[in-house]
Amino acid sequence: MKKYKVVFLFSGQGSQYRNMGKSLFMDHAVFRSSMEESDLIFQKYLNRSLVHELYGKDDSDFDELLITHPAIVAIEIAMIEVMKSYNIFPDYVFGQSLGEFAAGVASGIWSASTAIKAAMEQAKSLTRSNLEGGMLTVINAETHHQLKIYEQYNLYLAIDNFKGSYTVSGTTSNLDQYQKILKEEEIIHKRIPVTVPFHSPLLKEGLHDFSYYMQQGIDLVRPKTHYLSGVTSDLLKEIDAEYYSQVVSSYSSHCKTIDFLEQLGPCFYIDLGPSGTSATFTKYSILKTSESSIQPILSPFGNELKQLEKVKSLISNHSSYVI
Numbered sequence: 069m070k071k072y073k074v075v076f077l078f079s080g081q082g083s084q085y086r087n088m089g090k091s092l093f094m095d096h097a098v099f100r101s102s103m104e105e106s107d108l109i110f111q112k113y114l115n116r117s118l119v120h121e122l123y124g125k126d127d128s129d130f131d132e133l134l135i136t137h138p139a140i141v142a143i144e145i146a147m148i149e150v151m152k153s154y155n156i157f158p159d160y161v162f163g164q165s166l167g168e169f170a171a172g173v174a175s176g177i178w179s180a181s182t183a184i185k186a187a188m189e190q191a192k193s194l195t196r197s198n199l200e201g202g203m204l205t206v207i208n209a210e211t212h213h214q215l216k217i218y219e220q221y222n223l224y225l226a227i228d229n230f231k232g233s234y235t236v237s238g239t240t241s242n243l244d245q246y247q248k249i250l251k252e253e254e255i256i257h258k259r260i261p262v263t264v265p266f267h268s269p270l271l272k273e274g275l276h277d278f279s280y281y282m283q284q285g286i287d288l289v290r291p292k293t294h295y296l297s298g299v300t301s302d303l304l305k306e307i308d309a310e311y312y313s314q315v316v317s318s319y320s321s322h323c324k325t326i327d328f329l330e331q332l333g334p335c336f337y338i339d340l341g342p343s344g345t346s347a348t349f350t351k352y353s354i355l356k357t358s359e360s361s362i363q364p365i366l367s368p369f370g371n372e373l374k375q376l377e378k379v380k381s382l383i384s385n386h387s388s389y390v391i
Contacts, residue, residue, distance in 0.1 A: 072336045072361070075329060076151070076158040076174050077350065078144050079341030080165030080316070081137065082203065082260035085368050086130045088342040089143050090123050092150070092372050102149040102180075106142035109184050118142060131261045137166065137191035138184050140342060144170035145180045147340035147365065154380055156338070162296040162325055164227070164349075165266060167341060168315040176292035177307055186286065186312060190278045194264055197274030201265030204243050205235045207256040221246040226267030228321040230352035235260070237268040271317040282309040301325040322346070326353040334359040338379060342366050 092099040103119065110118040114134065117124070121135050130136060148170065151157070163171030169183045178186075203226060206212060210232045218225065223238035223246055236246070243259070250257045265271055288307040297304040299314050301324040326349075329335050337360060339347035344364030351362050361382060365375040 072334045073159040073329070073332060074156065075160045075162060075335045075337045076148070076171070077337055077339045077341065077346035078161070078163035078167030078170045078174075079339070079343065079345045080140065080163070080167045081133075081262045081266055083341050083343040083345045084130055084136045084140050084261070085343065086125065086127070087123060088139075088368070089146065089366055089372065091370055092146075092366075093119075093123060095373060096150065096376075098153040099146045099150050102146035103142060105180075106138075106145065106184055109181055109188075110138065110142075113185065113188055114138075131263055133263060134188075134191045134195055137194075138187040140166055141169045141184055141187040143342050143366070144340050145173055145183065148174050148180075150376070151338070151340070154376075154383070156379070156383055158293055158338075160294040160296055160329060160335075161291075162298065162329070162346075163315070164298050164320060164322055164346060165316055167346070168298055169312065170340070171295065172288075172291075172307070172312075174293065175295040177288055177290075177295070178286070182286065186278075186282070189281045190275070190312070190316070193276065193278035193281070194271070194274040196277060199264045199270065199274045201237065201239045201263075201268070201270060202243055203235055203237045203260040203262055203266060204247060205229065205258050205260060206233065206250065207258075208232045209234075209250075209255045209257075212255070217249075218246055221249075224265070224268040224270075225319060227319070228323055229349045230323045233349075233352070235267070237265040238270070239265065266316050267319060268317070272313075275313045275317060279310060279313050282312060296325055296328065298322075298325060301328055322349045323353040326350050330354055330358060330360065334361075336360070336382065337362045339364040340366075343368060 107118040161171040161174045218236045221242045223236040226237040227235040295304045298320040347364035
C-alpha cells in the first residue's frame with residue numbers, strides 16, 4: 069500500500085464568481101454554518117451581507133474587491149470545515165496568493181475569523197489606494213515567456229502556472245496593448261476578473277495600511293501542518309507580520325511548488341478553491357507518469373455534492389490510499 073499525502077489547495081483572486089458554493093450552502097449543513105458565521109463578521113465590519121452578495125443578486129459581475137477578497141477566504145474556510153466533517157485532514161497545505169489566507173487557517177497559523185478580518189482589511193487598504201490595473205493569463209505561449217515579451221508592454225510576470233502558461237500583471241492600458249498582440253497572434257489568453265495589479269510592484273503602495281494593521285498584535289503562530297509557501301515554493305516554518313502582504317504582491321510559481329510536492333511521493337490534491345483553478349494548474353504541472361490524484365470540488369458548473377462523494381470515495385479506498 070502507498071502512502072498518498074493529502075494536499076489542500078487554495079486559490080486566490082480571480083477564482084471568484086457569483087453563486088460560488090450555492091448548492092453546498094443550500095444542501096450541506098456544515099458549509100452553510102461556516103458561511104453564516106462568516107456572514108456575521110461581514111455584517112459587523114462591512115455592514116453588508118456575504119450571503120446576500122453571493123446568493124441574493126442576479127447580476128453576474130462579481131469583481132468588487134471589498135467583497136470578493138474576503139468572500140473567497142470565507143468560501144475556502146467553509147470547505148476546510150466540510151473536510152473536517154469527513155475526517156479529512158491535510159498533510160500539506162498550499163495556497164496561491166489570497167489562497168494563503170485560508171491555507172493559514174488549515175495549518176493553524178491563525179483563526180478563521182482573524183483570517184477573514186485580515187482579508188477585509190487588505191481589501192480596504194487596496195481600495196483606498198485607488199490602484200488601477202489587472203491581470204491576464206496566457207496559455208501555450210512558450211516563446212513569449214522565454215523572450216519576456218510582456219516586458220515590452222511594462223507588464224510584470226505574476227505567476228508561473230504550468231509549462232507554457234503564465235499570468236502577467238500591470239496597468240489596464242498596458243494589458244490592453246499586450247492583449248491586442250495576443251489576439252493578433254491567436255494565442256489563447258484570458259483576462260482575470262480583478263481590478264488591481266496583484267503580484268506586481270505596483271501593489272505595494274496600496275498595502276501600507278494593511279501592513280500597519282498586521283503589525284498591531286495579530287497573533288500568528290507556527291504552522292501545525294506542513295505549510296508550503298507560494299512565495300518561496302518551500303516549507304514555511306515561521307510567519308511574520310509582512311508575510312500576508314507578500315503573498316499578494318510577490319511573484320509566485322505554482323508549478324515549482326507542485327514540483328516540490330511531487331518529489332515527496334504520490335499526493336492526493338484536493339482543490340478547496342471556488343473554481344477548480346488550482347486543480348487544473350496542478351494537472352498540467354505534474355508528469356504524466358505521476359501516481360498522484362487531483363480532485364476539484366467547487367465549480368461554476370455546480371455538481372459540488374457529486375464531487376464531494378468522489379473525494380470521500382478516494383479517501384476510503386484503502387487499496388490506493390492509506391490515511
